[in-house]
Amino acid sequence: MYQTILVKVLLWTAYLISLYFAIFWFLVLMEKEKKLKLRILKRCPYVSIVVPAYNEKKNIIATLESLTNLSYPKNKLEIIVVNDGSTDNTSNIVADFICRNKYKNVKIINKKNEGKGAALNDGLAIAKGDFFVCLDADSFVTKDALKKILPYFTDESIAVVLPLLKVANPKTLWQKMQWLEYIINLFYKRLMSRLNCVHVAPGPFSVYRKDVLKQIGGFDENNITEDLEITLRLQSKNYKIVQVLDAEVFTLSPKTFKGLYKQRKRWYKGSIINAFKYKYMIFNKKYGDFGIMQMPTIIISGLIAITLVISSLYYGLKPYIKTLYNSIFIDFDFYTLIKAFKFNFSLLDLDYMTMLVAIITLCISILVIRKSHAAAKEKPSKYGTLALVSYLFFYFFVIGLIWIGIMIDFALWKKQKW
């Protein structure tokens, strides 16, 4: 009895909190946005792009080619590959590329393997640019990305500007679902950015002011999600982080569930660990909306996902499992049951409360999908209806399951490897 009440209270709390979040961001969405007066680039500032690479022989050339193809003055652009102790021949491949490159603006640093944070710091140490850009070796930029991003640095307090990140060439269903997820997430981040609530500047092509990066001490070298850590640190120093939707960058995404699980486990674990590192910002008015809204969200979104997934699995599957178990005692004679089945249904049998929640959630989801795809100039059904339907009704469970895996790891004190 008390258990069921506890489960119900937990479930309704999760519903209410999710509803609150959804309505809050819906209001932000509905509010007219103040038009930013973009800066006109009179002279192109010097930009350093750092590509940390660990065993990236497959993708690195495409990444570097996309960088050398950027429509930006070549004498204002330096590309630094930091070979983080690769054991494949990444180093040779890059050296070869450097020889072939006619602009002579690519260089390579070879170092022993110490992780991405350290690699970025090594790049930062020798970067000559006013702006520092990080690009993972599994991502590619569109030609005009940099030119579109730089004008967003309209005032000194803007430390980072983030591009629109899309999944490159989705092939498997997992990748297609991620393609949808990225577009929706980036749209959500654009909304967050209106209230200066962005909490992560991801690896692919986040553009930083270099002096700010140096001032706050560069990247954390012992962090599983150094991109998230640096963003929280910037937030704690009250810098602004801007998400834009008109500069596009493509990134490769995991092809299988196993790959996705590994990636997300690191991301989500990193978000929890780093949120605890900066816990003084949680519900702290000094940090504005970021402290009041975003920091708590980082902590509880996983818990909400777990509660909703477990409860919907429990309530959705329990009757079927019970019937299946009970069928042992009638020797699985389903024939008799089906033969005697009479359709006996009353509208009053429906659970209207749950239906109300489900309908509201579905409506909001559809609205968000439409709006976000319009903003990213894409069609939701670009990669098929199956991907769209799977994303709407199935992807959520996958994320919930990953969160359950994370909580088990935390409970067992398992250490996360990069």
Place this chain on the structure above:
Amino acid sequence: MRNLSKDKYVITGAITTGVFLLGLFLGLAIEGKRVNYIESISRRQNLDFSSLQLQYAFIDQLSQEKNCLAVQKTFEQNINNLESTRIRLENFDRDAKLNKNEFDLLKNEYMLAQIRYWLLAERTRKLCETDVVSILYFFSDEKDCPDCDRQAFVLTYLKKKFKDKLLIFSFDSKYELEPMIPLLKKTFNITKYPTIVIEGKSKEKFQDKDDILRDICSYYKENTEDCAQIIK
């Protein structure tokens, strides 16, 4: 000092509360409708019962045994209606928030109806020389009776197999409000759950399909296919 969208938090809170209250009121309105629905069905069923009683009295007094078959059909129909409404009522009661008392009263009424039908079945058995077996099923809630769920499943299955040749009346043993329940429990010596009473003989603990089949088949005059298998 950083920006804090105070008004947005307040408006969001108001809308969230609004949606929540809307859901709550909707739920309560549905619950009220459910009470009305069961009440009106139960009035209808009371009427059906009186009519059925009259039909049997008519057969008895004017020796109209040839009409037994038709009346038997009505009996079966009524009892099926009764059972499906009872199950629906159980579900409504489980979800009920405000109208627990109303639902409890209705459940009480259904319990009495079951007893009435059982007695009627016993009385008319001789009159119409029917070949039926009746089972009384005493159950309790999940905590006290983890086996009740599968026992009910097996009984429902058997009912579907034998249809009008098997009558099952179920009684929630926790229902002490109704004096008939303790009376029945005392009569059949019921102390544990689940207990089923087949033709007056009580059997404690979970009875599997074959156990019950063996028992009920020994009472049928006519040998059916289902019984032939088990007796063999």
